[in-house]
Amino acid sequence: MWDDSLQAVGAEPASIGNDEFRARQARLFSQLRPNDLLIITAPHESTRSNDVHYPYRTSSEMMYLCGWEDPEAVFCAFNEEGVWKSLLFVQPKDLLKEIWEGRRPGVVGAVKDWPIDIAYPHDELEDNLSQLLVQCSRVFVKLGVDENIDSLVENEMKRNSRARQKFGTGPVSIVDPSFQINELRLRKSDGEIAIMRHSAKIASQAHIQAMANTKPGVGEWQLEGIIEGLFKYCRTSGIAYPCIIGSGDNATVLHYTVNDDTCDDGEVLLIDAGCEYKGYASDITRSWPVNGKFSDAQAEIYQIVLDSQLAAIDECRIGNSYDAPHIAARRVLAEGLIKLGVIKQGLDEALSADGELNTWYMHNTGHWLGLDVHDVGIYRPDGEARLLEEGMVLTVEPGLYFGAWRPDVDCPERYANIGIRIEDDVLVTKDGPDVLSSDCPKTIDNIESIVGTA
Numbered sequence: 001m002w003d004d005s006l007q008a009v010g011a012e013p014a015s016i017g018n019d020e021f022r023a024r025q026a027r028l029f030s031q032l033r034p035n036d037l038l039i040i041t042a043p044h045e046s047t048r049s050n051d052v053h054y055p056y057r058t059s060s061e062m063m064y065l066c067g068w069e070d071p072e073a074v075f076c077a078f079n080e081e082g083v084w085k086s087l088l089f090v091q092p093k094d095l096l097k098e099i100w101e102g103r104r105p106g107v108v109g110a111v112k113d114w115p116i117d118i119a120y121p122h123d124e125l126e127d128n129l130s131q132l133l134v135q136c137s138r139v140f141v142k143l144g145v146d147e148n149i150d151s152l153v154e155n156e157m158k159r160n161s162r163a164r165q166k167f168g169t170g171p172v173s174i175v176d177p178s179f180q181i182n183e184l185r186l187r188k189s190d191g192e193i194a195i196m197r198h199s200a201k202i203a204s205q206a207h208i209q210a211m212a213n214t215k216p217g218v219g220e221w222q223l224e225g226i227i228e229g230l231f232k233y234c235r236t237s238g239i240a241y242p243c244i245i246g247s248g249d250n251a252t253v254l255h256y257t258v259n260d261d262t263c264d265d266g267e268v269l270l271i272d273a274g275c276e277y278k279g280y281a282s283d284i285t286r287s288w289p290v291n292g293k294f295s296d297a298q299a300e301i302y303q304i305v306l307d308s309q310l311a312a313i314d315e316c317r318i319g320n321s322y323d324a325p326h327i328a329a330r331r332v333l334a335e336g337l338i339k340l341g342v343i344k345q346g347l348d349e350a351l352s353a354d355g356e357l358n359t360w361y362m363h364n365t366g367h368w369l370g371l372d373v374h375d376v377g378i379y380r381p382d383g384e385a386r387l388l389e390e391g392m393v394l395t396v397e398p399g400l401y402f403g404a405w406r407p408d409v410d411c412p413e414r415y416a417n418i419g420i421r422i423e424d425d426v427l428v429t430k431d432g433p434d435v436l437s438s439d440c441p442k443t444i445d446n447i448e449s450i451v452g453t454a
């Protein structure tokens with residue numbers, strides 16, 4: 001049913017291979033000292049209701065360093081006579097459990113097929129980890145993810161304080177490894193970029209299908225069904241975040257996810273939807289008229305947002321500040337609204353901290369994108385906006401939101417309940433910005449030629 005979309009997405013890229021996982025591990029280990037211990041945690045499975053779990057998604061750190069996706073896993077690394085060893089605690093083979101819940105690689109499979117040197121069953125974690133803790137001086141662990149690990153580390157710290165004084169062994173400090181890992185994750189490899197491009201291509205097709213199926217009377221939930229169905233059809237693990245499918249005034253609620261309203265003639269529909277493919281998120285927003293033709297008022301606002309988005313994308317260049325796209329987007333938005341008479345202030349005042357632009361544009365213009373939709377990486381190291389580097393991926397997503405329902409503002413009647421956001425995923429390259437989501441139409445003509453054609 002969606003074979004044209006599948007064809008447009010193209011061949012699937014390779015998964016991240018063990019060579020790349022090993023290289024990531026090596027880059028991280030090179031920042032540690034020989035008597036450090038690294039522990040990477042993952043959340044426990046979570047119960048939805050009796051005997052039913054939420055779909056399991058391991059931690060992005062676990063995905064990044066070894067690609068192991070099953071629950072009850074803990075990754076560790078320690079240095080043995082100058083050589084770093086990766087160790088994974090995993091669910092052991094268990095025929096009965098495997099008959100009910102699915103096959104398990106077990107310890108043999110983990111060492112054979114994953115970038116892992118040593119594997120132990122999860123129920124041997126306490127004994128083995130305790131031994132490693134006695135021998136280390138700093139423990140790199142992110143607390144607050146796995147309470148069992150937290151208490152194990154805490155107890156070993158306490159228990160070892162006596163040994164430490166007598167023999168000089170035992171951990172003396174706990175360090176969060178996020179800083180080092182996040183810096184690595186911020187710059188994407190060629191393999192990651194291929195996967196992210198594929199993720200964005202699938203999300204683009206989902207938006208195209210939603211556009212084609214939009215007609216007055218269609219339910220937001222029906223479009224959600226099409227989008228999520230296409231994500232699955234294209235072999236993703238599903239949504240990267242709950243779909244935002246808002247028609248009319250719902251489009252002016254930034255993170256509207258109820259998606260249970262009917263799309264009516266004359267309204268603008270805003271859809272923010274992205275999938276997770278091989279662990280990597282796409283994040284695309286498009287806005288279009290439910291009846292297939294932008295009204296003059298809708299087109300006026302749409303064109304301002306599109307111009308501001310293009311100006312912001314053009315700032316996604318090596319050496320530019322992370323703030324540059326935001327500054328460019330805000331300027332074009334403010335100029336446009338001043339021209340339309342919506343903003344009565346001059347440009348500088350409109351752009352100031354309490355200027356009028358904030359009434360209609362109240363969020364940032366983008367965020368890092370990767371294994372997490374709001375991906376990791378410090379935006380302002382030492383208080384200064386980071387400079388963009390080759391291989392970074394960020395979203396560019398300006399918008400204007402005229403919520404006539406808001407009691408705090410005087411919404412111009414002409415633009416009442418128009419909510420427009422346009423969001424693309426942009427890779428910073430030597431040759432300038434590379435829009436990973438460029439398959440997704442965004443000019444007024446292109447959108448109008450698709451809406452309602454299914």
Ligand code: GLY
Nearest residue numbers: 241272283397423
């Ligand atoms: N989809 C959430 C965001 O755009 O940040």
Ligand code: MN
Nearest residue numbers: 283395397423
């Ligand atoms: Mn976003």
Ligand code: MN
Nearest residue numbers: 272283284423
């Ligand atoms: Mn989004």
